[in-house]
Amino acid sequence: MVMTKENVFGSEGWTPKRLGNLNGKTFVITGANAGAGYEASKIFLTKGACVVMLNRNAEKSAKAIKTLQSEIGADADVRFIQMDLADLASVREAAASVNAEVPHIDAFISNAAIAQVATQQFTKDGFESQLGTNHYGHFLLTNLLFERIVESKGRIVVVGSNGHKGGLKRIQFDDMNFDKNYNPHVTYCHSKFAQMMFAYDLEQRVKKAGLPISVYVCHPGMSKTTLAQEESGGIIKFLLRLATPFAQSAERGAWPEVLCATEDNLKEVAYYGPTNRAEMVGPVGECKLETSVLNADEARKLWELSEKETKISWDF
Numbered sequence: 001m002v003m004t005k006e007n008v009f010g011s012e013g014w015t016p017k018r019l020g021n022l023n024g025k026t027f028v029i030t031g032a033n034a035g036a037g038y039e040a041s042k043i044f045l046t047k048g049a050c051v052v053m054l055n056r057n058a059e060k061s062a063k064a065i066k067t068l069q070s071e072i073g074a075d076a077d078v079r080f081i082q083m084d085l086a087d088l089a090s091v092r093e094a095a096a097s098v099n100a101e102v103p104h105i106d107a108f109i110s111n112a113a114i115a116q117v118a119t120q121q122f123t124k125d126g127f128e129s130q131l132g133t134n135h136y137g138h139f140l141l142t143n144l145l146f147e148r149i150v151e152s153k154g155r156i157v158v159v160g161s162n163g164h165k166g167g168l169k170r171i172q173f174d175d176m177n178f179d180k181n182y183n184p185h186v187t188y189c190h191s192k193f194a195q196m197m198f199a200y201d202l203e204q205r206v207k208k209a210g211l212p213i214s215v216y217v218c219h220p221g222m223s224k225t226t227l228a229q230e231e232s233g234g235i236i237k238f239l240l241r242l243a244t245p246f247a248q249s250a251e252r253g254a255w256p257e258v259l260c261a262t263e264d265n266l267k268e269v270a271y272y273g274p275t276n277r278a279e280m281v282g283p284v285g286e287c288k289l290e291t292s293v294l295n296a297d298e299a300r301k302l303w304e305l306s307e308k309e310t311k312i313s314w315d316f
């Protein structure tokens with residue numbers, strides 16, 4: 001008999017119905033002008049929180065803010081700071097603006113990503129585009145906001161992917177740019193694996209250092225967003241574009257990150273997201289983690305490489 005793990009949030013799973021008033025709370029989120037990040041922002045704002053979006057595209061951001069304020073109310077406290085994760089100088093500038101303008105961070109959410117990039121491309125700093133944007137960009141940003149998050153006794157939420165269970169299931173240290181074996185999907189999975197490996201390593205370091213913050217990891221399952229690029233191919237784009245039983249709305253895709261940003265008493269070294277149909281849709285709860293992402297030696301090596309590539313020193 002197959003034993004189904006009980007969902008600690010009940011048979012319906014975690015839903016925004018569990019949220020109380022979020023007045024006075026501030027959420028800083030990357031990539032919030034579309035998809036799950038936009039929907040998460042909408043939920044936070046509806047509950048009275050302040051949202052600071054770190055987005056690449058100014059025009060899309062102004063439009064997103066206008067729509068949010070027309071739906072929620074003109075006083076919805078949402079603002080935007082321009083940041084391109086594919087350009088480390090831009091990440092530094094945006095982090096300086098956050099540190100100057102945002103005195104308190106209740107949760108910082110690494111949500112933005114690019115995926116399934118059809119051909120090998122590079123960020124401004126010369127990294128394979130998905131690794132550079134999704135991992136190195138967020139690694140640097142997290143470091144630059146870390147002091148403010150610690151002062152705030154806040155939390156860090158990393159949006160991962162079930163892709164960490166596919167692809168290589170390891171970091172390809174001898175060819176981080178995939179010069180020899182570029183593949184849009186495998187390389188995307190590699191970038192999400194790196195983000196998650198970093199998150200669990202950070203969680204352990206925070207715990208060892210006794211810092212008053214938490215780090216949580218989640219995923220949106222298979223949600224109908226704009227993630228898979230127009231020029232990319234493959235099953236992921238196909239599933240995302242269709243109303244299949246294996247794909248859900250962007251709004252539901254946002255629930256795991258809202259859960260991780262707000263819920264008390266979450267488990268450590270856990271992975272939250274939809275729990276049905278190969279964890280692509282359904283009630284939000286704890287999901288199965290591929291344990292190779294917890295490899296401590298590999299995580300240390302990735303951390304040190306990330307420090308070197310982003311030109312920071314961050315050992316604690």
Ligand SMILES: NC(=O)c1ccc[n+]([C@@H]2O[C@H](COP(=O)([O-])OP(=O)(O)OC[C@H]3O[C@@H](n4cnc5c(N)ncnc54)[C@H](OP(=O)(O)O)[C@@H]3O)[C@@H](O)[C@H]2O)c1
Pocket residue numbers: 030031032033034035036037054055056057060083084085086110111112113114115133159160161162163192219220221222223224225226227228240253
């Ligand atoms: N949708 C899924 O089924 C699925 C499955 C597994 C994991 N995920 C994860 O869920 C998270 C949210 O994705 P989504 O599906 O909501 O995708 P999405 O609709 O494409 O939204 C991604 C956001 O990231 C932003 N972004 C992309 N490149 C950026 C850059 N260089 N600098 C700053 N922002 C940038 C985009 O902004 P622009 O408008 O400027 O492009 C957009 O706001 C991602 O971490 C993704 O890996 C999604």
